[in-house]
Amino acid sequence: MNWAIDISRDDIAEATLVAEPATPLAPGQIRVHLDSYAMTANNITYAVFGKPAGLFGNDQGYWDFFAERGTPGRLPVWGFATVAESAAEGIAPGDRFYGYYPMAAEAVLTAGTIGPGGFTDVTPRRTTLPPIYNQYQRVEALDGYRAADHDYWPVFRPLFLTGWLIADQFEDEDDYGADQILIASASSKTAIGLGFSLAQRQGPRPQTIGLTSKANVAGLDAQRIYDRVIAYDDILTLNAATPAALVDMAGNGAVTRAVHSHFGDALKASIIVGKSHWDADAGEAALPGPERQGFFAPGRSQKRIADWGGAAFGRKIADAWLGFMDVAPRLTRIDKRSGGDAALGAYKEMLSGAADPKAGIVVEP
Template sequence: MTTQRWAIDIDRDRIAEASIVDAPETELPEGTIEVGIDLYAMTANNVTYAVFGKPLGLFGNDQGYWDFFAERDTPGRLPVWGFATVSRSNHPDVGVGMQYYGYYPMASHAVLHPGRVSANGFTDITPRRATLPIIYNQYQRVDALGDYRAQDHDYWPVFRPLFLTGWLIADQLEDEGDYAAQQILVASASSKTAIGLAHALKQRSGGPATVGLTSAGNVAYVESLGLYDRVVAYDDIAAMDASVPSAMVDMAGNPRVAAAVHNHFGDALKASIVVGKSHWDANDDAGAMAGPPRQMFFAPGRSEKRIGEWGPEGFRQKLEAAWLGFTDLAPRLLSIDKRQGAEAALAAYAETVAGKADAKTGLVIIP
């Protein structure tokens, strides 16, 4: 946790334009706390947050991801996942020194408003966040996490939120009978969400084959993961058997890849699920596409559905068991690249937005 106080402002319309700004200490209103951010991850998922920063109907209201940590008509503050320690407190039930895992701005410090405080953590009740998905507003005490292990610490912010998304996608596929597909095509197969999905699918017996679609340069790496039944380069999609009933899960939202799959498989493509938009600068107009309409996967909505059906404790137990099964693999799936300070944070953001991050590493920032 740094003593320097900074944040990174991002242009809401031109997400590649970002700058470091000073973030001086302010007076804490009653009931709030300040945390110093210890460590967070920078992944392609964060680019998706920036792309959907402005209201686009994703949350069913007029809010977007910029609304978590910035007021309207101010520069955006990018949400990131990580660990933070309470540095100041004006809340009777949250003490200085407590450490929490959760959703923070790309900054050195953050002010949160805890509500529903328990031994396990709290929910942020800052007014602008009240109508945003609750899964993003929950902060978990590290010492109360049933599936936290010290050796996994650096992999938590890199993989945990993306593993959750992949696990929920696998759950939806199973719930929908895999859309009658004989194979699941996972586009951007080297991405961390795709890796989580592939791992979850591999735990099933008798399910469809899992095919990783990736760039030619990433084929060897994706094959080395041992999570896919087959790996196909994007340029080789046209050589696949177009008669096999298939479903596609598109992690990056690349319209060229989507069009190649749709137009090759046509009616044999039973479902096309879009998860992310890290290819934010690609032209969305790929022309007419055969096959089914594209549908957006929204992890908070799926998690709320399952929490309602399984109960919070049932959901937690299933997720923890799945996560612990995955974390044993994490060190062999990628290495951790730690960087420190505001300049490093800005450079890591620029690198990720430009699509230059190495799929074989997990970028971790220590503010």
């Protein structure tokens, strides 16, 4: 069955598996079958910001990639797909692409700027959304792709890229004057990408401190991603006079308040990246210390592409990614699920916070 998962735009806990009838292709369109995609906490952030939230302009959100206004949302996921049918010159059945897809068994995309490396989706509702989400790359043209790493691409690649870009921003901003970087939800895959990227920096850098639940401290510390790992309950043991910066991966207001209250003016930056703790207090109330700032990976990517050029940006990411792939298998095991019911279950598991952070969920439709 060609299935899809509909999600309420008003309540992301309302998700339903539905049959998706095939429609004829218009000129320039292709139909792809999803081979595999990842379900991570990042996808929950997409759902939280599915409705307009100012990220793409005040009238757009993540639901606009794959669903028309007035219809249920379709959650964006990262993965691989094979072309099943094509009405686009330059793309043939059997071609394989890595990119951004709906949580479904199949997808119809409108291909433009087709070339040896891939194509751009030019569906009208997507043309004003960040370009990085609309690029589809041929598998054989992926910088840094190795077949042995295939399952880790959808699980880690977009999250590692975000972590790498945050690390780049810290270096670009002279670490905001901080001597230590506190990384909340340190067992998350984006946090691990950030910790790994900071550790690769040449020369002096701030100490990295992973913040996590007490049950995760020993296991996370053993991975040697961070200089230190401490429990959330132990934040008050840190030296409050040491200049610090906070990177919050999940939008946990209690942790944010604890850090801001403890460090006060010694907290030099407070950066929020995700909102996987979607049903928790996000800590919007007034806090001591700096104003919180959001981090938006597509914006940072576009800045660096403008600074360095697209080819140089791609080479830097590929080199960093290959270094990370040398250690990723010991950090995360791949947990494969098959079919629509399993896909719906994986979404609900991630939404509830019950998913094992040491597992990378890969759905094979």
